[in-house]
Amino acid sequence: MTFCSLRRCRTLALLSSALAFTSACGSDQSAQQTAAAPPPTVLVIPVTTTRVAxxxxxxxxxxxVRTAEVRARVDGIVERRLYNEGTDVKAGSALFLIDPRDKRAQLQQATAALNRAQAARMNASSVVNRYGPLVSRKAVSAQEYDAALSDLRQAEASVLDARAAVDRARLELEYTTVRAPISGRVGRAEVTEGALVSAASATMMTTVNQLxxxxxxxxxxxxxxxxxxxxxxxxxxxxxxxxxxxxxxxxxxxxxxxxxxxxxxxxxxxxxxxxxxxxxxxxxxxxxxxxxxxxxxxxxxxxxIGNGIRVPSRAVQISNEEATVSTVNSEGIVAKRTVELGGQMGTDWIIRAGLKTGERVIVEGWQKVQPGQKVTAKRARISGSTPASR
CATH class of the missing domain: 2.40.30.170 (Efflux pump adaptor protein, beta barrel domain)
Known part of the structure; x- marks a missing residue:
C-alpha cells in the first residue's frame, strides 16, 4: 500500500468519527427538546344529562293532499284545450271542450219525447175527467173507466221516463265541457285537439293536484x-x-x-x-x-328524553358513517370513543349511546392530538362561562 493511500484512509476515518459524534449530539439535543416540550392544550366540556328533544x-x-284524475265522461272529439298547463285552477274551471253537437241533438230529441209524453198524459187525464160523472149514471161502464185510469197512469209514467231522459241528455251535454273537479295545480294535457276520447275506457285527459x-x-x-x-x-x-x-x-x-x-x-x-x-x-x-x-x-x-346528552357538533368527527369523539380521562390521557348519534338541536348533536355522565369531551384541539397522548385539558367557554382548568 502506498503512502498516499494510507494518508487517504486516515482522513476518511477521522471524518467518519466526527460525523458520528455530531449525529449523537444532535440526537441527544432532539430528545432533550422533546422531553422538555409541554403537552398540548385542549378545550373540554363535561358530559351532563338534560332534557332533550x-x-x-x-x-x-x-x-x-288531493289528486284528481280528469277523465272523459262522454265519447267525442276534443275541440279545444281551455287552460294553460301547469297553472292553478279553481274547482269547476273549464279544461277541455269536446264536440257538443251530437249531445245537443240528443237533448233536443229527448225534449221532444218529453213533450209527446206530456201531451199523451193530458189526453188521458181529460178522458178520465169526462168518464168520472158518467160512471155514476151508468153511461160509461166501470171497465171503460178503469181502462181510462190505467191509460192515465201509463201516460204519467211515460212523462217521468221522458223527463229522466232529458236530464240525462242535458248532463251528457254538460260533460262535453270538461271541468276541474277540485282546486289545485293542473298538469300537462294528456290529449290534444282532434283526439278521440271515450267514456267507456275513461280516457285520461289531465291531472289536478292540491298543493x-x-x-x-x-x-x-x-x-x-x-x-x-x-x-x-x-x-x-x-x-x-x-x-x-x-x-x-x-x-x-x-x-x-x-x-x-x-x-x-x-x-x-x-x-x-x-x-x-x-x-x-x-x-x-x-x-x-x-x-x-x-x-x-x-x-x-x-x-x-329526560336524561339526554348533547355535545357541540364541532366535537364530533364523522368518517365512513361512524361518529367518534375524543375524551380526556382524569390523568389527562386522550381516548377516542365511538358514539351513536341522534338528531341535531341547533349546533349540538344528541348522543344516544357511547358517553357517560362526568366524562370530558374535547371540543377544540382534537385535531392535533392522538389517542394515548397526554394533554392539558381546560374547560371550554360554554354559555358565557370562563374556561377553567380541569
Missing part, C-alpha cells in the same frame, strides 16, 4: 317503532299527542324547508315487503316549493 330522522316523499297544504309521508322501521313504544311505556320518553308532534323538512339540496309541519297520521299496519310503517305530516306550502314526488328527509321531534 327525541329527534327521529326519516326519509320521505312529498304527496298531494297547499301538502303531505310528506315517511317510512319508519317496525323494529324502531317497537323500541320507541317501549321507551314510552318505561317513562324514559315523554310523547305529546300525534297532532302536536313537530316535523321539519330537509330538502334534496340539503336546505331546511323552514316551515314547521305536524304529524296527522300513523299507519297501523306494516308493509310486508319493507317491514316499515308509514307516518305522515302536513305542511303549509304557500310558495309551491314542495311538489308531489320530491324526496325529502324529515326530522320528527317525537317527544323528549
Amino acid at each position: 327525541n329527534i327521529i330522522e326519516l326519509p320521505g316523499r312529498i304527496e298531494a 297547499s297544504p301538502i303531505y310528506a309521508t315517511f317510512a319508519q322501521s317496525s323494529s324502531e317503532l317497537l323500541d320507541f313504544q317501549q321507551q314510552i311505556r318505561s317513562g324514559a320518553l315523554k310523547v305529546p299527542s300525534l297532532s302536536a308532534v313537530q316535523v321539519r323538512l330537509i330538502l334534496e339540496n340539503g336546505q331546511d324547508y323552514g316551515i314547521v309541519g305536524h304529524l296527522n297520521f300513523a299507519d297501523l299496519s306494516v308493509e310486508p315487503s319493507t317491514g316499515s310503517q308509514a307516518v305522515r305530516a302536513q305542511f303549509p306550502n304557500p310558495n309551491r316549493t314542495l311538489l308531489p314526488g320530491q324526496f325529502v328527509r324529515g326530522r320528527i321531534e317525537a317527544g323528549t
Whole structure:
C-alpha cells in the first residue's frame, strides 16, 4: 500500500468519527427538546344529562293532499284545450271542450219525447175527467173507466221516463265541457285537439293536484317503532299527542324547508315487503316549493328524553358513517370513543349511546392530538362561562 493511500484512509476515518459524534449530539439535543416540550392544550366540556328533544330522522316523499284524475265522461272529439298547463285552477274551471253537437241533438230529441209524453198524459187525464160523472149514471161502464185510469197512469209514467231522459241528455251535454273537479295545480294535457276520447275506457285527459297544504309521508322501521313504544311505556320518553308532534323538512339540496309541519297520521299496519310503517305530516306550502314526488328527509321531534346528552357538533368527527369523539380521562390521557348519534338541536348533536355522565369531551384541539397522548385539558367557554382548568 502506498503512502498516499494510507494518508487517504486516515482522513476518511477521522471524518467518519466526527460525523458520528455530531449525529449523537444532535440526537441527544432532539430528545432533550422533546422531553422538555409541554403537552398540548385542549378545550373540554363535561358530559351532563338534560332534557332533550327525541329527534327521529326519516326519509320521505312529498304527496298531494288531493289528486284528481280528469277523465272523459262522454265519447267525442276534443275541440279545444281551455287552460294553460301547469297553472292553478279553481274547482269547476273549464279544461277541455269536446264536440257538443251530437249531445245537443240528443237533448233536443229527448225534449221532444218529453213533450209527446206530456201531451199523451193530458189526453188521458181529460178522458178520465169526462168518464168520472158518467160512471155514476151508468153511461160509461166501470171497465171503460178503469181502462181510462190505467191509460192515465201509463201516460204519467211515460212523462217521468221522458223527463229522466232529458236530464240525462242535458248532463251528457254538460260533460262535453270538461271541468276541474277540485282546486289545485293542473298538469300537462294528456290529449290534444282532434283526439278521440271515450267514456267507456275513461280516457285520461289531465291531472289536478292540491298543493297547499301538502303531505310528506315517511317510512319508519317496525323494529324502531317497537323500541320507541317501549321507551314510552318505561317513562324514559315523554310523547305529546300525534297532532302536536313537530316535523321539519330537509330538502334534496340539503336546505331546511323552514316551515314547521305536524304529524296527522300513523299507519297501523306494516308493509310486508319493507317491514316499515308509514307516518305522515302536513305542511303549509304557500310558495309551491314542495311538489308531489320530491324526496325529502324529515326530522320528527317525537317527544323528549329526560336524561339526554348533547355535545357541540364541532366535537364530533364523522368518517365512513361512524361518529367518534375524543375524551380526556382524569390523568389527562386522550381516548377516542365511538358514539351513536341522534338528531341535531341547533349546533349540538344528541348522543344516544357511547358517553357517560362526568366524562370530558374535547371540543377544540382534537385535531392535533392522538389517542394515548397526554394533554392539558381546560374547560371550554360554554354559555358565557370562563374556561377553567380541569
